[in-house]
Structures are given as structure tokens and as C-alpha cells.
Amino acid sequence: xxxxxxxxxxxxxxxxxxxxxxxxxxxxxxxxxxxxxxxxxxxxxxxxxxxxxxxxxxxxxxxxxxxxxxxxxxxxxxxxxxxxxxxxxxxxxxxxxxxxxxxxxxxxxxxxxxxxxxxxxxxxxxxxxxxxxxxxxxxxxxxxxxxxxxxxxxxxxxxxxxxxxxxxxxxxxxxxxxxxxxxxxxxxxxxxxxxxxxxxxxxxxxxxxxxxxxxxxxxxxxxxxxxxxxxxxxxxxxxxxxxxxxxxxxxxxxxxxxxxxxxxxxxxxxxxxxxxxxxxxxxxxxxxxxxxxxxxxxxxxxxxxxxxxxxxxxxxxxxxxxxxxxxxxxxxxxxxxxxxxxxxxxxxxxxxxxxxxxxxxxxxxxxxxxxxxxxxxxxxxxxxxxxxxxxxxxxxxxxxxxxxxxxxxxxxxxxxxxxxxxxxxxxxxxxxxxxxxxxxxxxxxxxxxxxxxxxxxxxxxxxxxxxxxxxxxxxxxxxxxxxxxxxxxxxxxxxxxxxxxxxxxxxxxxxxxxxxxxxxxxxxxxxxxxxxxxxxxxxxxxxxxxx
Numbered sequence: 293x294x295x296x297x298x299x300x301x302x303x304x305x306x307x308x309x310x311x312x313x314x315x316x317x318x319x320x321x322x323x324x325x326x327x328x329x330x331x332x333x334x335x336x337x338x339x340x341x342x343x344x345x346x347x348x349x350x351x352x353x354x355x356x357x358x359x360x361x362x363x364x365x366x367x368x369x370x371x372x373x374x375x376x377x378x379x380x381x382x383x384x385x386x387x388x389x390x391x392x393x394x395x396x397x398x399x400x401x402x403x404x405x406x407x408x409x410x411x412x413x414x415x416x417x418x419x420x421x422x423x424x425x426x427x428x429x430x431x432x433x434x435x436x437x438x439x440x441x442x443x444x445x446x447x448x449x450x451x452x453x454x455x456x457x458x459x460x461x462x463x464x465x466x467x468x469x470x471x472x473x474x475x476x477x478x479x480x481x482x483x484x485x486x487x488x489x490x491x492x493x494x495x496x497x498x499x500x501x502x503x504x505x506x507x508x509x510x511x512x513x514x515x516x517x518x519x520x521x522x523x524x525x526x527x528x529x530x531x532x533x534x535x536x537x538x539x540x541x542x543x544x545x546x547x548x549x550x551x552x553x554x555x556x557x558x559x560x561x562x563x564x565x566x567x568x569x570x571x572x573x574x575x576x577x578x579x580x581x582x583x584x585x586x587x588x589x590x591x592x593x594x595x596x597x598x599x600x601x602x603x604x605x606x607x608x609x610x611x612x613x614x615x616x617x618x619x620x621x622x623x624x625x626x627x628x629x630x631x632x633x634x635x636x637x638x639x640x641x642x643x644x645x646x647x648x649x650x651x652x653x654x655x656x657x658x659x660x661x662x663x664x665x666x667x668x669x670x671x672x673x674x675x676x677x678x679x680x681x682x683x684x685x686x687x688x689x690x691x692x693x694x695x696x697x698x699x700x701x702x703x704x705x706x707x708x709x710x711x712x713x714x715x716x717x718x719x720x721x722x723x724x725x726x727x728x729x730x731x732x733x734x735x736x737x738x739x740x741x742x743x744x745x746x747x748x749x750x751x752x753x754x755x756x757x758x759x760x761x762x763x764x765x766x767x768x769x770x771x772x773x774x775x776x777x778x779x780x781x782x783x784x785x786x787x788x789x790x791x792x793x794x795x796x797x798x799x800x801x802x803x804x805x806x807x808x809x810x811x812x813x814x815x816x817x818x819x820x821x822x823x824x825x826x827x828x829x830x831x832x833x834x835x836x837x838x839x
Contacts, residue, residue, distance in 0.1 A: 323352040347379040377407040385416040391423035445479035455481040458488030484511035500526025510549040524562035546572040565589035579604035587613035606634040614652030618671040636683040641702035661709035681811040686738030715772040737769030766835035773797035
């Protein structure tokens with residue numbers, strides 16, 4: 293039978309003959325999301341209703357029960373979920389985005405924790421939020437997962453430090469360390485001050501640096517000698533952010549250490565420009581993802597790209613520092629190799645006190661879409677890109693309080709242009725500027741932060757506004773994908789080839805292509821954009837800011 297999800301789904305609905313086989317195939321192909329009572333009931337009814345048994349075909353579960361359940365239903369729902377966990381004998385992936393919330397929704401039924409521990413076929417386990425039973429699960433689970441994503445927020449650390457060291461990490465993971473290939477640590481940074489145990493099978497690690505924590509390549513290469521996938525080291529935070537001389541000294545030390553021992557190559561490296569600068573990788577890197585790029589970080593970015601020019605690059609740019617961000621942004625050393633570029637451009641209107649590490653008032657208040665687009669084109673037109681993804685988003689603060697009676701100013705025209713952006717002409721302009729482009733993807737939108745009166749509260753008066761809280765309004769995003777079709781003609785004045793036409797991708801084809809071409813956003817991008825959270829109806833309803 294075909295592996296095309298859409299074809300199998302159609303067969304399950306229109307052909308009684310194939311229905312039983314198709315349902316089993318559908319159960320095994322994609323994650324099953326249990327996010328409310330009805331979804332638990334539906335899966336239980338589907339899997340337990342077949343005398344032949346469908347439980348063995350449940351391979352991927354995502355349990356996120358964050359909506360309150362009536363007390364008289366809690367025990368029943370827990371029983372159904374318990375049966376699903378116990379009888380899904382081939383379960384390969386289990387994800388709990390909000391484990392403690394889900395646990396409390398089920399009245400903290402301890403049998404759920406025990407059932408997770410008893411699973412013996414998991415290849416992927418994700419406990420992404422604070423969860424007191426986490427340590428017990430990791431230390432005693434019968435499975436030997438290859439991928440672990442876990443929040444260590446509840447893990448006790450010496451002297452109350454927010455970071456963990458090799459001793460604590462090795463002690464927690466000793467049970468599964470030999471087979472672990474992919475590790476994602478959340479809510480605790482990692483201090484690589486000592487080498488500790490070796491993880492022989494590890495291919496990808498997300499061990500983000502913390503405040504005044506310096507990434508050391510000798511420790512990382514020792515602990516993860518087989519690393520060839522993703523390395524996410526997060527942001528460099530603390531005094532080193534303001535000490536370029538010390539950053540360069542530490543970078544030189546790291547590069548010297550790699551003269552003796554280094555990785556052969558890495559598929560992807562993620563972090564901010566300062567952290568990547570200090571890391572000073574000496575091995576080839578296919579894909580570099582740079583988060584939170586401010587104007588002061590441009591020199592550090594240039595150091596990184598000159599030493600390790602990638603084929604795939606993602607930059608998340610803070611536009612508040614001014615349009616000069618795009619001037620000489622990419623050094624010439626990247627031109628021969630770079631084919632895939634993702635640019636996320638973030639527009640905000642920080643107040644004077646919030647504009648860290650700075651803000652350009654003229655850009656914030658007066659920037660226009662035409663100026664932005666022409667500046668962006670000037671930045672990339674010399675590149676030999678085949679794939680480009682542009683994400684332009686805004687987060688406009690319209691809140692006020694007694695200390696700030698008026699919201700920070702912002703460019704209403706620029707925000708309006710983003711909200712009403714016609715993707716077709718924008719894609720054509722980008723494809724015309726870069727004649728090697730074969731595919732262009734655009735995402736645009738944003739949200740406003742406004743004051744909302746608490747229910748039942750009197751209006752604020754001259755004595756304060758304590759009855760108001762900040763809330764999101766008008767959140768909306770639009771995405772599109774375009775591919776070049778047909779031949780090209782001659783461009784205007786520069787002899788460039790321009791597209792005769794661009795064809796638009798369908799929604800599913802667009803998403804599949806973004807993944808296949810690695811035109812992805814980082815975890816921090818997805819979090820700040822709110823792509824993986826549920827939004828209330830009033831937050832995404834049509835809403836226009838006051839003029």
C-alpha cells in the first residue's frame with residue numbers, strides 16, 4: 293500500500309474493503325494528538341473496537357490535556373488513557389508538551405507515571421515542561437530512547453545554580469546514555485567546565501549556554517565524539533556580551549583546542565552570533581541558524597560565516613536597530629556556497645527603557661515597506677540563492693500604565709503593509725532580483741499587545757490601572773510558497789534574467805517543501821512567533837489598532 297497519507301485517508305473513507313487496513317496504516321503514520329476529553333474517547337473507541345486489535349499500530353502519541361476536566365470524568369479519562377498506554381505495545385514516540393498540567397488534569401493519577409516507565413519500545417520521549425516525576429521516569433524507564441527532550445526545571449542543583457554540569461547530567465542520563473542519539477535539554481543551561489562521561493552514540497545535542505557560561509570545544513568534543521547532526525548552544529549571556537576582546541581570546545583558545553581533536557563535520561549549528569563566535573568551530577557546517585541578531589552582533593556574525601561558510605543559513609534580525617542592519621550583512625566568503633537562506637525580520641516598538649541593546653527611533657517610527665524591501669534586495673541580490681524564505685513579523689506594544697501614559701511610537705504604515713501584504717508581487721520582486729532563485733516562501737503577520745480590563749472590574753481611574761492586564765489582539769499570519777516556472781526574460785537595466793511567472797504551492801506541498809529543503813525556523817523563533825501554542829478566539833479575531 294502507498295505511504296501517501298492523503299491517499300490512505302481517502303481510502304479509509306470511501307472504500308469499505310480497505311477501511312480496516314487503511315485505519316491501521318493511518319494510526320501508525322503520524323502523531324496522534326490527545327488534547328481534550330473527546331480525543332481520548334475517540335482514540336480509545338477506535339483502538340479497542342477492533343477484535344483484531346489496533347493498539348499495536350499506535351506508534352506516536354502527543355498527550356496535552358490542558359483543559360479542565362470535570363471531577364466525575366477525571367477517573368474515567370485516566371482509565372482510558374492508561375489502557376491506551378499499556379496496550380500500545382509498539383509505541384515509539386511519546387510527547388507531553390505540558391506534562392504537569394496534563395498530570396493535574398488527570399488528578400495526578402500515579403498509574404500514568406508508572407505506565408510511562410513500563411513502556412519498553414520508545415525511541416522518542418519528550419517531557420517539555422516542569423514535571424516533578426521527570427527524574428524518576430528518566431532514571432527507571434524500561435525503554436532505551438534514542439531521542440530525549442526534557443525540561444530540567446525541577447532538577448535540584450548545587451548552590452541553586454540555574455545551570456547543570458557534567459556530573460549532574462551524567463548522573464541523570466546514565467541509564468540511557470549508551471543509546472542516546474539526540475538530546476534536547478530545556479529550562480536549564482549546561483556548563484561545560486568538566487569532561488565527564490562519554491556519550492558514544494550522540495549525534496545531536498541542544499545544551500544551551502547560560503549566564504557567564506563559556507562553551508568549550510574540548511569538553512563538547514570529548515563528551516559527544518560522534519556528533520554530526522545538530523549542536524544548539526543558545527545565547528551568550530552576561531559580561532562577555534560587552535567584552536569583544538575577551539570573546540576573541542576565548543574563540544582563539546577554542547580553535548586551538550580543535551587542532552588536536554574536532555568533529556569531522558556538523559549538519560546544523562544553532563545559537564546567537566556571540567555564542568557561535570566564541571565557539572569558533574573549525575569543522576565544516578552545512579546549516580547555521582543565528583537567533584536574535586542585533587546591530588552590535590554583525591562583526592561576530594562575519595567571523596562565524598568567514599570561517600564556516602554554510603550552504604544553508606537562517607538569520608533572525610531585530611529591525612529595531614535600524615535599516616543599517618542589512619548593510620554588508622553577509623561577507624563575500626559565503627557567496628560561493630550559500631544556496632538556501634531564511635531571513636526572519638522582527639519589528640517591535642520598544643520603549644526607551646526596553647530597547648536592549650538599543651533602538652533606532654527613526655526606523656521604529658518612520659520605516660516604510662518600500663524602503664525595507666529595496667534595502668533587503670540590495671543585501672541579497674549578489675547571492676546565488678536557489679531557495680529563499682522571508683518571514684516578516686511585528687509585535688507592537690500598545691499598552692500604557694501610570695508611568696507611561698502613551699504607548700511607544702511605531703510606524704503605522706509599515707505595520708499596515710505587513711498585515712495587508714500581497715505575497716505575489718513581493719515574491720516576483722525577490723525572484724527578479726536574484727535570478728538563480730527557484731523557490732520563494734513568504735510569511736507575514738504579527739500581533740498587538742493591548743490593555744484589557746479584567747472581567748467585573750471598574751474602569752481605571754487617575755489612581756492607577758491595576759484592573760487592566762496586557763493581552764494579545766489581532767494576531768494573524770499568512771504564508772505562501774512560490775516556484776519559478778517557464779523561462780526567463782531580460783531584467784531592467786542590469787541584464788538579469790527575470791521570471792515569466794511564478795506558480796503558487798498548495799498548502800501541504802508548501803509545508804512538505806519547507807521541511808525537505810530545511811527552510812526551517814529555530815525553536816526560539818517558533819516560540820516567539822507562538823506557532824506551537826493555542827490562541828484564544830479573541831486573540832486571533834479581526835482587530836484594528838486605533839489610528
